[in-house]
């Protein structure tokens with residue numbers, strides 16, 4: 536008798552729970568995570584050769600031009616004043632990526648709402664950039680989002696790096712907004728990524744995490760990329776479909792090779 540009541544209750548709850556926004560319209564989704572300069576964009580470009588994948592880069596260009604305002608620059612230059620508005624805009628742009636419909640079988644995203652929440656926001660609160668009141672507002676927003684918007688996350692690929700390595704890469708890449716970012720900030724972000732993805736102190740502990748050694752330089756990281764390819768296609772139960780090669784006529788090929 537008790538069992539029948541239990542199942543009837545569960546069924547009623549399931550039938551009455553309103554579906555979340557973007558529920559059931561997302562494919563197998565992979566989140567590429569890692570410190571600043573860990574090679575996420577470079578990694579994402581590696582998957583350009585496959586046809587049936589929706590690749591979504593981190594919307595940095597949008598953050599650099601919000602109606603003519605460079606929010607990214609303002610966040611770094613006047614962080615106490617601009618960290619909060621910047622985080623609200625990151626939340627909006629990340630949710631647009633998470634809920635973007637696609638007919639592809641796999642979606643691969645550069646970063647996510649989770650790294651913003653569990654790494655950047657946590658770190659800015661810990662180092663005093665975010666006032667407690669701002670932090671609490673963001674937490675309430677995250678809790679509301681969790682209840683009302685579906686965020687698909689089937690696999691996280693963590694490009695694990697050493698802060699010293701990414702500090703050099705960041706300086707070489709020389710993004711103007713990051714010109715004053717100290718090694719200490721990268722060390723803090725490294726700890727927050729490790730707490731989230733290795734020690735599993737935050738977020739959903741059931742989301743599988745594939746850890747790659749992203750300290751390897753471009754000449755030697757191919758095996759790590761291949762390992763992630765195998766994991767992604769195996770986990771998404773799909774065979775990789777290569778983009779149709781663009782055939783170049785012999786005469787044009789000769790000209791190109793000369």
Ligand SMILES: Nc1ncnc2c1ncn2[C@@H]1O[C@H](COP(=O)(O)OP(=O)(O)OP(=O)(O)O)[C@@H](O)[C@H]1O
Pocket residue numbers: 569570571572573574575576577578593704705707708749750751752753756
């Ligand atoms: N495995 C690697 N070895 C050496 N350099 C790399 C490697 N991967 C990327 N780089 C270089 O490091 C810099 C940062 O790479 P990339 O932009 O892909 O990092 P990212 O994680 O997307 O950075 P961000 O988080 O700031 O957007 C670039 O100049 C890139 O050419």
Ligand SMILES: Nc1nc(=O)c2ncn([C@H]3C[C@H](O)[C@@H](CO)O3)c2[nH]1
Pocket residue numbers: 571593595607610621622625650651652655656713
């Ligand atoms: N404060 C803050 N919160 C975020 O959610 C966030 N996501 C990315 N970034 C910064 C890191 C790189 O400089 C640059 C590109 O990744 O943007 C962030 N900064």
